[in-house]
Amino acid sequence: MPLLGTLPALRAALAGPLRPVFVPTMGNLHEGHLALIRQAREAAADQGRAVVASIFVNRLQFGPNEDFDRYPRTLERDVELLAGAGCDLVFAPDEAALYPEPQVYTVQPPAALADILEGAFRPGFFTGVATVVMKLFQCVQPHAAVFGQKDYQQLRVLQGLVRQFALPIEVLAGPTVRAADGLALSSRxxxxxxxxxxxxxxxxxxxxxxxxxxxxxxxxxxxxxxxxxxxxxxxxxxxxxxxxxxxxxxxxxxxxxxxxxxxxxxxxxxxxxxxxxxxxx
The missing domain is CATH 3.30.1300.10 (Pantoate-beta-alanine ligase, C-terminal domain)
Structure with a gap:
């Protein structure tokens, strides 16, 4: 399974008529992420599309007192898990590859959706999420993308992004995966x-x-x-x-x-x- 870190390499690997099904992640994967990959595999299977996952810890969505530096980076293990779940290609750019210059163009979701709940406690969070997802969409050019329903507000923000920008991408919601005692699986x-x-x-x-x-x-x-x-x-x-x-x-x-x-x-x-x-x- 290819592990690619640059946009030219990614575009060369994905050249062809069929756009892939995409699962963006920040790595440190668990069974919840792998369930999204398997869902993507099912969505891709009937038309022979590839499944692409990204691994990128996005600085833009971390606040000044949040855990960007503490967030676990487990790339080697993540790649093995993705391959086992049916992923065809992993895009794992570093910051210089994805943000070669300061990202001063951003996507600002509407305040009525993005400044409540999570947004009220994490100012700017959904701007960071929407911006990186828009950029990853432009890199991968997917036919469909899968996002977990555990991040319910994020899912609504990204559904709105795709709708408002008329992106030719189907957003698929992945059910929350839980431990036996009911705890939602999370990297944290x-x-x-x-x-x-x-x-x-x-x-x-x-x-x-x-x-x-x-x-x-x-x-x-x-x-x-x-x-x-x-x-x-x-x-x-x-x-x-x-x-x-x-x-x-x-x-x-x-x-x-x-x-x-x-x-x-x-x-x-x-x-x-x-x-x-x-x-x-």
């Missing part, structure tokens, strides 16, 4: 110590309780705010530091009322580790 789970790892599934449990309470009604704004506050307080009592537990409309992540399809989203710190999760209601 590796930062948890033994006691924190045992506690971590409580984030999904809090979302399940929040979703059940919302389904039971009444589905009013006041009741939603009460349920969100109670869910955050319950996590806080267990030693978490919640950023948000929120019930939103699936379509645009605005506060939900009534019978509109909803999603419960959460982000909270457990020790030094910030975990996110979601649950469609």
């Amino acid at each position: 789970n590796g930062y948890l110590d033994e006691a924190e790892r045992a506690e971590a599934p409580q984030l999904q449990a809090a979302l399940q309780a929040l979703a059940a309470a919302w389904r039971a009604g009444p589905r009013t704004a006041a009741h939603r705010e009460q349920l969100e506050a109670e869910a955050a307080a319950a996590l806080r009592a267990r030693g978490w530091q919640p950023d948000y537990l929120s019930l939103r409309r699936r379509e645009d992540l605005q506060p939900v009322e009534g019978d509109t399809p909803a999603v419960a989203l959460a982000a909270a710190r457990l020790g030094r580790t910030r975990l996110i999760d979601n649950l469609e209601v």
Whole structure:
């Protein structure tokens, strides 16, 4: 399986009539990433398309106090895992290859979607994500791209990017992969110590309780705010530091009322580790 680090080499390898199916990653792969590769393999199989994965730790989406330098780089292991999952080619550029000059042209998602929830706690995060994904799309020129549903808000941002720029790319959502105890798989789970790892599934449990309470009604704004506050307080009592537990409309992540399809989203710190999760209601 080729491992390529430059744009000319990538374009030469992908020359041909069939555009690939693409899975962008930041490396440090786990079973959740590999499930996306297998989903891409299925999407590619009927037309004989290649599956391409990228590995790039994108500085633009890390805030000044976040873990860019601490983020694990495990390229050799990642390449082996990708090959075993059915990937055909890995694009792993360094910063000089992907950003040969300062990236002053950026993609700015709408504030109504990008400055809430994750965006409220990580200013500029979705600009960094949208910019690197747009650039990777231009490099790979995929027919379709697969993104995990665990990053629910990110998925909505990127669906909007593809739609608004009329990109000829199908965005496929990959279901969240979980450990046996319900914890959503994440590269950041590796930062948890033994006691924190045992506690971590409580984030999904809090979302399940929040979703059940919302389904039971009444589905009013006041009741939603009460349920969100109670869910955050319950996590806080267990030693978490919640950023948000929120019930939103699936379509645009605005506060939900009534019978509109909803999603419960959460982000909270457990020790030094910030975990996110979601649950469609």
